[in-house]
Amino acid sequence: MCPLPLPAGAAPCSLIDGPVAKPKEGVPPIVEFQGVTKTYGVGTRREFTAIRDVSFRIDDLDKTGEFIGLLGPSGCGKSTVLRMIAGLAPHFPPTVGQVLVAGRVPGGPGPDRGMVFQDYTCFDNRTVLDNVAFGLECLGAAPGARREAAMEWIAKVGLDPHRDAYKYPHQLSGGMRQRVAIARTLILKPRIILMDEPFGALDPATRHNMQDLLVALWREVEATVFLVTHDISEAVFLADRIFVMSNSPGTIIRQFHVLSPDRPARLMQREPAFQDTVFRVREVLDGLKEGKE
């Protein structure tokens, strides 16, 4: 059974594997979109509807968070969906419908929602340590406490606290910079992590390492994750559930429940069962490219 309302006329979801965790009782969904449409530049010559009638509901699960992968053709509105959850203007608020975070309309961005972008740039004039500690600094944490927490997170993302903490971003590889970006976001313990093609600029081996790191950290922080990616294997590997969006104006046309990762990325992604799932998702996306949806 498909647990979410899908837009009228949408095909039913494909159930590859059922979800395991149960929603907390009496707690509102962690994220809910109710018939959300976004039109940019309303009333101007540039008026453009990016997403139309997007509805979904992500439950607040007990002792875990759901990992949602967002796939769809370029320009279908994936980043718009993510930035709406973040409460960022001009994407938020929606033109029609409601975006709810933990049962409330968000007033704007907040520390409960952390974002990691592909080209997320750290502050070039700050060391790794000061970049990672930045959010705590903004929240007014004492210097000793934020240094200690930052050192802990530098280690958790696989950097060396002694060797790397005092480096500047230009002294780091792309993979290392993304580790800093992840540490900087997770140090604030967001309930929701929003990632927009975070590994898009990395080479395949680094990408696999980052995927494994993300799985380990996600299990530890128990947050709900939304990950936008162009890489179907990445979505199938990382996600519990994949939303496929239609061509522009985007709406969710399919969802797939997929198995959670239980082995390293480079091993699991070679297996025939995994590749079969990727193939099934790819067929839907290829159909979109041919203009069937």
Ligand SMILES: Nc1ncnc2c1ncn2[C@@H]1O[C@H](COP(=O)(O)OP(=O)(O)O)[C@@H](O)[C@H]1O
């Ligand atoms: N701030 C904006 N103002 C006007 N149009 C926008 C804005 N942001 C995105 N768009 C348009 O909305 C559509 C969806 O964009 P986006 O959400 O970035 O898609 P995706 O991430 O799937 O590639 C695109 O056609 C894009 O040009």
Ligand SMILES: [Mg+2]
């Ligand atoms: Mg995008």
